[in-house]
Amino acid sequence: MIPEALQGRADLYQGSGAAAPVAAGIPTGIRGLDERLPWGGWPRALTEILPEGEGIGELRLLLPALSALTREGKWLAWVNPPHVPYAPALSAGNVDLARMMLVQPDDPLEALWAAEEALRSPVCGAVLFWPGRIDDKQLRRLQRAAEAGGTWAVLFREPEAARSPSPARLRLRLRLSATADGLNLHVLKCLGGWTGTLRLTLPNAA
Amino acid sequence: MALPAARALLPELTIHHADPEQDRATLERLACWAGQFTSAVSLAGEGLLLDIAGSLRLFGGLAPLLRQVRRGVRRLGYRLGSTAVAPTPQGAWLLARAGDGRPVLEVGALSERIGALPVAALDVAGDVRERLAGVGVRTIGDLLALPRGGVVKRFGAAVLDQVDRALGSAPDPRPLFVPPDFFSGRLALPAEVREVEPVLFGLRRLLTELHGFLAAKGQGVDTVTLHLHHPEGGGTPVILTRLALTRDDRHLFGLFRERLGRQKLAKSVDALALTTGETVPLAAHSLGLFGGAPPDADGQLLERIRARLGEAAVTGIHGLAEHRPERAWQPCAPGLRQLPLADGTRPLWLLREPRPLPAAGGLPCRGGPLTLTAGPERIESGWWDGVDVTRDYYIARHGRGGGYWVFRDRDGAWFLHGVFA
Structure with missing residues (x-):
């Protein structure tokens, strides 16, 4: 845990310290994470999640923030999810199911359109989007829409996507840690913040 | 000007015949639309009178209100001839006819501003206008300078009455426009x-x-x-x-x-x-006091x-108190209010259909044999509606992979049903 060991050292230059003021993020609700992010939480901007494998906590990582957003009356738009977001588990995670919107278009371009609409809408707190293939221009559009709407755009992509650059403000690669309830979170990019690896313990572990 | 004379001056002239009935209908449609600014709208000749005294605060003052009116008329595809603002309806009417758009906000300023308007702004017959010009009356002020008795005798009471109403010295009730019930x-x-x-x-x-x-x-x-x-x-x-x-x-x-x-x-x-x-x-105005979404x-x-995208492409999810996992949710209209559900440990992803898993040594496999870490949880129900189910659910893991929700059915076959994402 190098970052923790380095914390508080006067001889270490911290890049995020001098960064321009940033819009307040959405508290992650995960112990030890908010203070690592320059927004004090998840950014109201494009965030890429690159999970290595399924069922490792890729949704549980987001769950406390998603729950809090719905409790503020914000909507969650799930665009093109690979499976059904399961009502009993969401409900157990304190997500208000009445603020869930599932969008499943036939056409990938329509999915992109719907994600952009939802991002620009003031009623959505977060848009979770599984785009499949997506190019740089489309990523930029989503990033602009997210910042214009003040909405958290969560993009789920294959880990291979890490090889190409992205306008996302935050990119995270997720890997299961040695213990079952742990998640290694590798920060590939964090605008105005820190990159490195964090070991997190997620709530509601299976 | 007569038509032949106009044609002589401008041969390429396009002639649009005036259609009073059409004009009246247009004006009524505008009156319907203008009702959003005030409940007191009246038709006046070729114009509309809006009593805006009570609306100024709601619209943030005179200038923003006028801007909205002008922009609105433009969006309707019409051109506004002229607008005028005055403390009396007749005053505003005369100013508008004379094309004087500077607002008059005080009753005290009326006589000076109305007095400066040409008498042609008054609604009088052509011969009266000629006779007024004959005695050197060019402005309304000139008219007011003449003895009232003489003016009434020579030009009729209607002329002075128009001026009196404009100045607020004679009552001027106007019939309000009543919008139709249906659009x-x-x-x-x-x-x-x-x-x-x-x-x-x-x-x-x-x-x-x-x-x-x-x-x-x-x-x-x-x-x-x-x-x-x-x-x-x-x-x-x-x-x-x-x-x-x-x-x-x-x-x-x-x-x-x-x-x-x-x-x-x-x-x-x-x-x-x-x-x-x-x-x-529907509530009159969403003023956005709380800075939230409308x-x-x-x-x-x-x-x-x-x-x-079509109706079916957008749904909400509805949780149901039902043992069979695939029936514990259903798509619904987004926004449906619902009670929280209490249940055992459930995965965040449910597969749309349980997916058969190969088995080895009595254990399910997914890229290698899975380890069962919790279970079984027996779920047995549905015999009453013909969709009966007897399943033993387990939480299963695979090496560095994640948590799966799997079950074994009555015949011992393994299925993947959820992912602990």
Whole structure:
């Protein structure tokens, strides 16, 4: 845990310290994470999640923030999810199911359109989007829409996507840690913040 | 000027014959629309009088109100001849006729400003105007300088009465315009068209009118129908229904555009008509005091997505108190209120259909044998409705992979049903 060991050292230059003021993020609700992010939480901007494998906590990582957003009356738009977001588990995670919107278009371009609409809408707190293939221009559009709407755009992509650059403000690669309830979170990019690896313990572990 | 004389001066002149009936209908439609600014609208000759004393605060003052009126009239596709503001209706009327747009805000300033207007602004017969000019009366001020008795005797009482009402020294009650109960807007297109664009152009005007009409009544609608009229007779309706109660013309325009944008016009169109379902009270103004989203914005997002992707593409999820996992949820209308569910440990992803898993040594495999870390949880129900289920659910893991929700059925076959994402 190098970052923790380095914390508080006067001889270490911290890049995020001098960064321009940033819009307040959405508290992650995960112990030890908010203070690592320059927004004090998840950014109201494009965030890429690159999970290595399924069922490792890729949704549980987001769950406390998603729950809090719905409790503020914000909507969650799930665009093109690979499976059904399961009502009993969401409900157990304190997500208000009445603020869930599932969008499943036939056409990938329509999915992109719907994600952009939802991002620009003031009623959505977060848009979770599984785009499949997506190019740089489309990523930029989503990033602009997210910042214009003040909405958290969560993009789920294959880990291979890490090889190409992205306008996302935050990119995270997720890997299961040695213990079952742990998640290694590798920060590939964090605008105005820190990159490195964090070991997190997620709530509601299976 | 007589027509031959005009033609002589300007041979390429296009002649539009005045149609008083048409003008009157147009003015009434504008009066419906103008009701959003004040409940006191009256028709006056070729103009409209709006009593705005009570509306200034709501619209943030005179200048913003006038801006909205001008912009609105432009969006309806009309050109405003002139506008004037005065403490008396007749005063505003005379100023507007004389083209004097500087607002008069105090009664005390009226006599000077009205006095400076030409007598031609008064509604008097042509011979009276000539006789006034004959005695050297050019402005209303000149007229007021003459002895009243003589003016009444020579030019009639009506002339001075107009001035007295303008100055507020004579009462001037005006009959208020009463808008019809239902909105019905119709617009003839300048030509027969088969493209969507000109239809949208006309539609935008009709929707602006509809917005004014509804705002004036403090009402909204949940159904709007656009009729596309075909020159050979008959029409095609385009219906928006089950909307969240609204009168937002831009939102409605967006919905119609999505709808029309996906279909070619099968037949040419020469006129549009817009009608609504029943109108229902809707809060007058969303002032956004709390800085939050306008109250109907969530409905609007859903409707926009539905209009483009189809009803089935957008759903909410509904949790049900039901043992069989695939029945513990169902798609529903987004926004459905529901009670929290209590249940055992459940995965965040449910597969749409349980997926058969190969087995080795009595254990399920997914890229290698899985380890069962919790279970079994016996779920057995449904015999009463013919979809009976007996399953033993486990939480399973695979090496560095994640948590799966798997079950073994009565015959010992393994299935993947969920992912602990």
